[in-house]
Amino acid sequence: MNKSLVLFLMLLPGMTLAADNVGAVAPQYRFLTFLVFGAIIALTMFVTYRAARRVHSASDFYTAGGGISGLQNGWAIAGDYLSAASFLGIAGLISLYGYDGFMYSVGFLVAYITVLLVIAEPCRNIGKYTLADILAYRNDPKKTRVAGALSVITVSTIYLTAQMVGGGVLVKTLIGIEYEISVVVVGILMLAYVLFGGMVATTWVQIIKAVLLVLASLLLVVLVWAPYGFSLPGFLGAAVSDPKVQAQVARLIGDPASTMTAEQLGQRFLEPGLYLKDPLDQISLGLALVLGTAGLPHILMRFFTVPTAQEARKSVIWAMAIIGGFYVLTIFLGLGSAINVGAPAISAIDKGGNMAAPLLAQYLGGGADSVLGNLFLAFVAAVAFATIVAVVAGLVLAAASAIAHDIYVGVIRDMHVTPQEQVRAARISTVVVGILAITIGIAAKGQNVAHLVGLAFAVAASANLPCIVLTLYWRRCNTGGIIAGMVVGTFSAIAMVLVSPNMTYPNKVRTDSEKIVATATLERDALMQRFADATAEEQITMQTRLDKLQKDLAKAQEDLQKVAGQTTSMVGLEQPLVALKNPGIVSIPLGFLAVFFGSLLWRRDPRADALWDEVYVRQNTGIGASKTQQH
Amino acid sequence: MSQPTPINWAAIEADPRFQHLHRRKNRFLWSLMAFSLFYYFLLPLGSAYTPELFRQQVWGPLNVGLLFALSEFIVAWGVAVLYSRRANREFDVLAAEIVATYSPAKPSAGARHE
Numbered sequence: 001m002n003k004s005l006v007l008f009l010m011l012l013p014g015m016t017l018a019a020d021n022v023g024a025v026a027p028q029y030r031f032l033t034f035l036v037f038g039a040i041i042a043l044t045m046f047v048t049y050r051a052a053r054r055v056h057s058a059s060d061f062y063t064a065g066g067g068i069s070g071l072q073n074g075w076a077i078a079g080d081y082l083s084a085a086s087f088l089g090i091a092g093l094i095s096l097y098g099y100d101g102f103m104y105s106v107g108f109l110v111a112y113i114t115v116l117l118v119i120a121e122p123c124r125n126i127g128k129y130t131l132a133d134i135l136a137y138r139n140d141p142k143k144t145r146v147a148g149a150l151s152v153i154t155v156s157t158i159y160l161t162a163q164m165v166g167g168g169v170l171v172k173t174l175i176g177i178e179y180e181i182s183v184v185v186v187g188i189l190m191l192a193y194v195l196f197g198g199m200v201a202t203t204w205v206q207i208i209k210a211v212l213l214v215l216a217s218l219l220l221v222v223l224v225w226a227p228y229g230f231s232l233p234g235f236l237g238a239a240v241s242d243p244k245v246q247a248q249v250a251r252l253i254g255d256p257a258s259t260m261t262a263e264q265l266g267q268r269f270l271e272p273g274l275y276l277k278d279p280l281d282q283i284s285l286g287l288a289l290v291l292g293t294a295g296l297p298h299i300l301m302r303f304f305t306v307p308t309a310q311e312a313r314k315s316v317i318w319a320m321a322i323i324g325g326f327y328v329l330t331i332f333l334g335l336g337s338a339i340n341v342g343a344p345a346i347s348a349i350d351k352g353g354n355m356a357a358p359l360l361a362q363y364l365g366g367g368a369d370s371v372l373g374n375l376f377l378a379f380v381a382a383v384a385f386a387t388i389v390a391v392v393a394g395l396v397l398a399a400a401s402a403i404a405h406d407i408y409v410g411v412i413r414d415m416h417v418t419p420q421e422q423v424r425a426a427r428i429s430t431v432v433v434g435i436l437a438i439t440i441g442i443a444a445k446g447q448n449v450a451h452l453v454g455l456a457f458a459v460a461a462s463a464n465l466p467c468i469v470l471t472l473y474w475r476r477c478n479t480g481g482i483i484a485g486m487v488v489g490t491f492s493a494i495a496m497v498l499v500s501p502n503m504t505y506p507n508k509v510r511t512d513s514e515k516i517v518a519t520a521t522l523e524r525d526a527l528m529q530r531f532a533d534a535t536a537e538e539q540i541t542m543q544t545r546l547d548k549l550q551k552d553l554a555k556a557q558e559d560l561q562k563v564a565g566q567t568t569s570m571v572g573l574e575q576p577l578v579a580l581k582n583p584g585i586v587s588i589p590l591g592f593l594a595v596f597f598g599s600l601l602w603r604r605d606p607r608a609d610a611l612w613d614e615v616y617v618r619q620n621t622g623i624g625a626s627k628t629q630q631h
Numbered sequence: 632m633s634q635p636t637p638i639n640w641a642a643i644e645a646d647p648r649f650q651h652l653h654r655r656k657n658r659f660l661w662s663l664m665a666f667s668l669f670y671y672f673l674l675p676l677g678s679a680y681t682p683e684l685f686r687q688q689v690w691g692p693l694n695v696g697l698l699f700a701l702s703e704f705i706v707a708w709g710v711a712v713l714y715s716r717r718a719n720r721e722f723d724v725l726a727a728e729i730v731a732t733y734s735p736a737k738p739s740a741g742a743r744h745e
Contacts (some may be wrong), residue, residue: 099678099696099697099700102697102700103674103675103678103700106671106674106700106703106704107671109703109704109707110667110671110703110707112707112711113663113664113667113707113710113711114664114667116711116714116715117660117663117664117667117714118660118664121718232690232693233690233691233692233693234691236691236692236693236697237691237692239692240692266692267688267692267694270692270693270694270696270697271682271685271686271694271696272678272679272682272685272696273678273682276675276678279675279676279678279679279680282675282679283672283675283676286671286672286675290668290671310719310723313715313718313719314715316711317711317712317715320707320708320711321708324704324707324708327704328701328704613640613641613643613644614638614640616644616653617640617643617644617649620649620652620653620656620726621643621649621652621726621729621730622726622730623638623643623726623729623730623733623734624638624734
């Protein structure tokens with residue numbers, strides 16, 4: 001008894017170190033991150049300063065006056081789209097689960113086919129500043145503006161919450177800055193860009209970030225692939241024959257691993273099924289990605305910044321080249337960190353694998369003790385920080401335009417506003433949304449936001465996309481259809497997630513945590529019994545294991561405390577009503593059906609009919625569009 | 632919000648050249664869209680229901696599954712290039728003709744850009 005007490009005291013230093021998360025960047029090298037990030041801020045602030053002098057009208061503020069070229073817009077779309085989740089998250093998934101992580105990334109690129117074929121050019125020809133502009137063109141302007149704006153605000157808020165909370169956690173893990181501080185810093189920086197520089201500054205922040213991201217990834221890929229003579233089978237072979245990769249596979253598949261050779265285990269890493277297990281859920285997610293991207297307000301808005309439909313088309317082509325190329329690079333980043341860093345080290349700092357790319361950068365630069373390694377890590381960390389700011393800026397601009405342009409100017413003021421009032425409304429809305437984003441970020445600390453990005457895509461695919469597509473391509477579509485589509489699409493997607501396994505179910509948490517507590521306590525006690533008699537070498541491995549067990553125990557006990565006294569989830573359920581985690585496969589057809597039946601059931605809408613010819617001719621020819629933007 | 636314009640939309644809509652443009656464009660882009668969706672969903676379906684096929688090694692450790700996932704990128708880029716070439720060469724030209732006929736003030740305004 002006495003002996004175990006002594007041993008318990010020995011565990012304490014390890015525990016405090018684990019509890020006091022210092023971040024991937026060691027404190028003495030933190031200044032490097034700040035230096036690099038400071039340089040990025042200086043550059044983007046300079047751009048903002050220059051942009052601010054060009055922002056005079058609402059058109060300047062929302063769409064950079066339509067003066068962005070296709071190439072610039074392509075980079076900006078990539079910068080807007082490649083959030084930290086795809087930049088660090090997908091490399092992480094590949095490093096931990098191999099093939100499935102790569103398969104996960106495909107949908108994010110294919111999504112741009114929908115954007116290119118169905119959305120980009122018509123939206124450029126019909127729209128002005130917002131998604132609701134397109135809906136209001138031939139339908140009841142006030143009703144559809146409200147419906148469109150509310151949906152834009154819903155999607156942006158969901159996505160924004162994921163970015164703020166995810167970003168805060170990420171910056172803490174990466175650099176060790178307090179969560180609240182990083183949320184506030186992201187919020188203030190973003191406000192500075194959007195408020196003063198509007199869409200011009202936002203565009204340039206996104207371009208700069210995308211260029212840095214691609215350059216950093218290219219450099220890392222060259223460094224990680226060079227030792228294998230840039231041979232693809234050579235590189236894959238290294239992953240297959242790596243003992244860390246084999247051990248990871250064995251851990252993931254459990255019992256069947258005992259009958260497999262080391263080589264088979266390694267090869268298994270390059271085969272599907274280690275992460276994505278339910279095909280129906282995958283298809284549901286795939287639908288939401290492929291159809292939802294085209295309905296994301298901050299992506300849609302980017303097509304109002306180019307002067308013509310041809311430039312809109314060109315910008316999607318560029319965006320697809322950059323985004324697709326980047327995802328191909330992540331295969332090398334992911335597998336490279338699986339080989340060089342190893343799954344245990346990656347998931348030790350962050351279970352989701354977000355640290356795979358940063359740790360790979362540190363390794364390639366010379367390791368944790370080298371200056372170059374830490375410079376590399378600092379660079380990746382700074383780009384991650386810039387990524388959060390750039391994505392958040394795009395989201396806030398989209399939400400602010402819905403409030404200022406659609407709700408205030410369009411509905412409350414009935415379009416009777418002076419240009420000065422328009423810009424002022426846009427700026428005030430930006431501040432309101434910005435403060436809201438910071439507040440949500442701080443209030444939602446500690447919440448699980450992983451499923452929110454998927455939900456944002458699902459709502460966009462179930463509400464926004466059916467409404468836009470049908471008002472553009474179906475003559476009979478009218479106000480009733482738009483309202484029904486927005487309401488049914490949004491609510492069905494959200495409702496399905498609320499009753500899905502994504503929510504926290506206290507009973508399940510309790511059972512799982514109690515199981516962890518029981519097994520971990522048993523193992524810990526057994527280890528402690530043997531500790532004193534073990535050799536020094538064994539003691540080191542035992543100590544690592546004990547630290548890990550202690551961490552698991554603390555986590556499980558914390559979880560138990562969180563659900564103490566609760567038996568039902570947020571919406572009063574003891575267990576999930578549906579097995580699907582992704583609502584798309586149900587909510588997207590519902591959204592389309594709602595627009596269809598809503599239109600048929602609504603009274604005949606003479607305006608929608610009368611303006612159909614105009615909308616259809618305009619979206620196909622670009623006639624009459626964008627004259628003001630031609631220089 | 633739209634100002635009354637002197638453009639006669641119904642006349643353009645009824646113009647055989649517009650009908651031709653719209654029919655060709657719609658047929659082309661919706662069939663590309665259907666093909667892209669179909670090809671994309673082959674990936675999750677294939678990985679779930681034909682694991683043996685995906686496991687086949689082709690070139691060292693490189694297996695059918697990896698090649699198929701890579702082909703998704705190639706196909707997506709291919710579809711994009713195919714569409715934009717067709718749009719640049721055919722749809723833009725047809726649209727520019729219509730714009731030139733019906734634009735009242737500036738015959739050259741709107742879609743004419745290479």
